[in-house]
Amino acid sequence: MAKLRNPNHERFCRAIVLDGEEARQAYVTAGYEANRANHNKLLNRRDVSARIEELTRERDLAARAARQPMADVLSEFASHGIDRLTDLFETVDGAIAIRDLRGLRPETLLAFLGALHDGAGIAWERSTAT
Secondary structure: OOOOOOHHHHHHHHHHHOOOOOHHHHHHHOOOOOOOOHHHHHHOOHHHHHHHHHHHHHHHHHHHHHHOOHHHHHHHHHHOOOOOHHHHEEEEOOEEEEOOOOOOOHHHHHHHHHHHHHHHOOOOOOOOOO
């Protein structure tokens, strides 16, 4: 699922998941006027509740990746036959391509990418929720 088409709905979801706001406050943060019940109506929309679930999964995945020690990342890579940096690549039809890494856990890949960014001194936002 991508961002919600309605930007206020997207802001509402992000305020709940990323900022930890209660639904009533998130409703106001999203740009709506305070109302005693409309935040509940918005929460009950199928697209909004699905987006909140998705953002929550992305947040949790990023948190797991941030806690994963690099030794564990390297160990998992090794268990998939990647012992050296060159093992990340393969030749396909005469061109160099990145190996299929879908067998690795997402948090392992995120932790690895985070280490690459940090090592190169590149600033980036670690959250997967965009």
